[in-house]
Amino acid sequence: MKPWKTNIRRVTPYVPGEQPKGEHLIKLNTNENPYPPSPFVKKAMDEMDYGLFRKYPDPASSVLTEALCEYYQIGEDEIFVGVGSDDVIAMAFLTFFNSQKPVLFPDVTYSFYEVWAKLFQIPYITPALDEDFLIKKEDYYRENGGIIFPNPNAPTGVLMPLSEVEDIIAHNQESVVIVDEAYIDFGGVSAAGLIKKYENLLVVQTFSKSRSMAGMRIGYAMGNRDLIRALNDVKYSYNSYTMNMPSQILGAAAVKDDRYFKETLDKIITTRERAKERLSRLGFKFPDSMANFIFASHKEKSAEEIYLALKENQIFVRYFKQPRLDSYLRITIGTDEEMRQLYDFLEEFLS
Amino acid sequence: MKPWKTNIRRVTPYVPGEQPKGEHLIKLNTNENPYPPSPFVKKAMDEMDYGLFRKYPDPASSVLTEALCEYYQIGEDEIFVGVGSDDVIAMAFLTFFNSQKPVLFPDVTYSFYEVWAKLFQIPYITPALDEDFLIKKEDYYRENGGIIFPNPNAPTGVLMPLSEVEDIIAHNQESVVIVDEAYIDFGGVSAAGLIKKYENLLVVQTFSKSRSMAGMRIGYAMGNRDLIRALNDVKYSYNSYTMNMPSQILGAAAVKDDRYFKETLDKIITTRERAKERLSRLGFKFPDSMANFIFASHKEKSAEEIYLALKENQIFVRYFKQPRLDSYLRITIGTDEEMRQLYDFLEEFLS
Known part of the structure; x- marks a missing residue:
């Protein structure tokens, strides 16, 4: 190895989450806000x-x-x-x-x-x-x-x-x-x-x-x-x-713009609470979330299987392939319309 | 001292250069480009x-x-x-x-x-x-x-x-x-x-x-x-x-926008070469600069004195109060009009 190479700091490179590109995809994998800024x-x-x-x-x-x-x-x-x-x-x-x-x-x-x-x-x-x-x-x-x-x-x-x-x-x-x-x-x-x-x-x-x-x-x-x-x-x-x-x-x-801020938060919180009901009915369990995502595990299907099926259908959620986390999906709260498409897909896929 | 304070990293805080505010000042102290972006x-x-x-x-x-x-x-x-x-x-x-x-x-x-x-x-x-x-x-x-x-x-x-x-x-x-x-x-x-x-x-x-x-x-x-x-x-x-x-x-x-880039560079270089002539005639000496500033020392007046007089007149240049540098001023190349005001002031001040 070249001497200058031996002096390079060794780190474990972090691989940022998927940033899929495309018009019709639903991106619920990086906890972004589904609404524009004020x-x-x-x-x-x-x-x-x-x-x-x-x-x-x-x-x-x-x-x-x-x-x-x-x-x-x-x-x-x-x-x-x-x-x-x-x-x-x-x-x-x-x-x-x-x-x-x-x-x-x-x-x-x-x-x-x-x-x-x-x-x-x-x-x-x-x-x-x-x-x-x-x-x-x-x-x-x-x-x-x-x-x-x-x-x-x-x-x-x-x-x-x-x-x-x-x-x-x-x-x-x-x-x-x-x-x-x-x-x-x-x-x-x-x-x-x-x-x-x-x-x-x-x-x-x-x-x-x-x-x-x-x-x-x-x-x-x-x-x-x-x-x-x-x-x-x-x-x-x-x-x-x-x-x-x-x-x-x-x-x-x-x-x-505090009014817009509060309105946007209200919308996301309402959608999240609805998501808790829908996901429960679909057979998911999860710790009660007070964030803009839900960390959910399915009673029957493996998280990886659901993750891959969603991805296949242009719906991206986060899956952590590591001990203690690998039976969960982290699903970001999107707009009501995005969530509806998620539920529709899951309903069919899980039945 | 509180225990948590003893664990704070000690550094020599850097003091950023002056960022004077005002409408009519001439800012030749931080090597900014005098022209807007493309x-x-x-x-x-x-x-x-x-x-x-x-x-x-x-x-x-x-x-x-x-x-x-x-x-x-x-x-x-x-x-x-x-x-x-x-x-x-x-x-x-x-x-x-x-x-x-x-x-x-x-x-x-x-x-x-x-x-x-x-x-x-x-x-x-x-x-x-x-x-x-x-x-x-x-x-x-x-x-x-x-x-x-x-x-x-x-x-x-x-x-x-x-x-x-x-x-x-x-x-x-x-x-x-x-x-x-x-x-x-x-x-x-x-x-x-x-x-x-x-x-x-x-x-x-x-x-x-x-x-x-x-x-x-x-x-x-x-x-x-x-x-x-x-x-x-x-x-x-x-x-x-x-x-x-x-x-x-x-x-x-x-x-x-390479054309705008080159045009802007040409203007600054032309102004700099003119500045070298003008500053020489005003009694400054300096290493030949190929940057957008000139590092100049005056034959008679001290750098600090000139720096303070310029500042008094809302013309800001950089003065480093430290060994080897303290007889010099670092003067950023401004627009022709800004430089003209600099020369006018110096002409009167140094005569």
């Missing part, structure tokens, strides 16, 4: 001056952080924005998980936590979810170098009540606790209200799901200003200009 | 469907990489795109500079190289430029864990002839050599033509200067497909969806 986004885009692109963007993304502070009623030193919540969480791993003690996160959870821990050589332990896919909060009452979990959890959709989230934070005031709320807007109560009470709490959210802007790459973290300052210091030391102008401008516009 | 960018923006933003962007940024491959006549496995060249170069440090041997870069150069080396705990040595701010290629004929230098160099603007760049690459076929060509389009010859000859060569360019799109955050690297695959593996292992949809779509549009 019309405020369109208006802001129409008014955006392309001539400004010649300049560097505001490194502090002020127009966006101001909109978020106004929305959440927090201070500008209590928010950090990044290029998607993946960027925000990776930066948080790098910034906060620097002890020799293991970081804790569930065994069944967002797969990137393990990837970042390995990349940054952070030791970690993954307490197992119970047989109902619930996080056992007592597993997190032990010495650690930091804690992270999603709420609702992924890919299960299970929501932990805020009181239990608070128990975990309260038991771990010597560590930074990160609550990853990518799916919180679909029915949960955010821990963001606790950031003034617990200075070790970081709450991460995203525009990719509830705000229909996965294509724009916008994530953010809320927390005590010491945490936020530390995140900004690491960010500025690495790459000052990360969020481009359109994300800043269009992101701010989206936040200002 | 009208093709405006057209693509007008045609962009905001409804698509609900979906994740293409993780491979294919529309953009295809446009770049077409332009540079290289294969799609020979290009990597990132969120500005800072993102690309930081990823390259993380990917390629993994030996215990020191990485080499000039003592006077782009300040982020040292920042990334420290952040990723990469040992480094910084050979000094000679008294005329030239890189001495022989300094790079020694054992090392990798090499990086900008061509033209920053903040000097000095271009190294391609033959000397090739000498450095040829002498270091056991290391990865990165040529950072942020300013190459303003009069230099790119090393990109050498990527098929040297499999250890990575050439990095950006849309922020010559393509007037600093606000969009687009950078790219060209190199042997083994290098590109390694970069993509690290990127995908860290954050799969980094470049948002507008950057992919508008970046591709910009690349397709």
Whole structure:
């Protein structure tokens, strides 16, 4: 092997989920929002001056952080924005998980936590979810170098009540606790209200799901200003200009349209609740989901078989071929019409 | 100190350059292009469907990489795109500079190289430029864990002839050599033509200067497909969806307007050559610049004094208050009208 090749960092390359292309397919595999972003986004885009692109963007993304502070009623030193919540969480791993003690996160959870821990050589332990896919909060009452979990959890959709989230934070005031709320807007109560009470709490959210802007790459973290300052210091030391102008401008516009946001959420929640009934009647079982997807297993047919049959018919859902998960399908909540086509197919296929 | 605070990563926070706001100021301090992006960018923006933003962007940024491959006549496995060249170069440090041997870069150069080396705990040595701010290629004929230098160099603007760049690459076929060509389009010859000859060569360019799109955050690297695959593996292992949809779509549009690109470059080069004459007559001396800025020192007045007087008059240039650089000003080439106002002020101030 060439000497320069021996110095290349070895990683396990992540294979992003399928991004099938075509006109008539139904894409229920990546938890995207089935509705477009707010019309405020369109208006802001129409008014955006392309001539400004010649300049560097505001490194502090002020127009966006101001909109978020106004929305959440927090201070500008209590928010950090990044290029998607993946960027925000990776930066948080790098910034906060620097002890020799293991970081804790569930065994069944967002797969990137393990990837970042390995990349940054952070030791970690993954307490197992119970047989109902619930996080056992007592597993997190032990010495650690930091804690992270999603709420609702992924890919299960299970929501932990805020009181239990608070128990975990309260038991771990010597560590930074990160609550990853990518799916919180679909029915949960955010821990963001606790950031003034617990200075070790970081709450991460995203525009990719509830705000229909996965294509724009916008994530953010809320927390005590010491945490936020530390995140900004690491960010500025690495790459000052990360969020481009359109994300800043269009992101701010989206936040200002709370009515559209709530209406869209209501539609998705209504469709999800209906999906629970329909899928039950079709013979599926699943933990109760408070996210924009349902993690479902069929009583008779194998998940892989259903996955392949759906795919054959241009309906894409997510199938994880790995222990504990391989009897489930993660089905994103689409529009009513998309879901109707899903039920129609399943009804015929499963009968 | 709270226990969680002791685990926070300590960094030297970078302070981004001044981004003064106002209508009548003249901003010659961050090497932005004084002309707007191509009208093709405006057209693509007008045609962009905001409804698509609900979906994740293409993780491979294919529309953009295809446009770049077409332009540079290289294969799609020979290009990597990132969120500005800072993102690309930081990823390259993380990917390629993994030996215990020191990485080499000039003592006077782009300040982020040292920042990334420290952040990723990469040992480094910084050979000094000679008294005329030239890189001495022989300094790079020694054992090392990798090499990086900008061509033209920053903040000097000095271009190294391609033959000397090739000498450095040829002498270091056991290391990865990165040529950072942020300013190459303003009069230099790119090393990109050498990527098929040297499999250890990575050439990095950006849309922020010559393509007037600093606000969009687009950078790219060209190199042997083994290098590109390694970069993509690290990127995908860290954050799969980094470049948002507008950057992919508008970046591709910009690349397709070669005529506008060349015209804009010609204007800036003409203005720069005139600036060399004018600044000489005003008593400045400077290394010959082939970038979109001039690194100039005045025979009599101190750089700091001139910097402050200009600032007072709403003309912003860059002043580095540090050894070896503090008798120089880095003046970005603006429009002819902006430069005229600069000369007018200097003429009066220096007389």
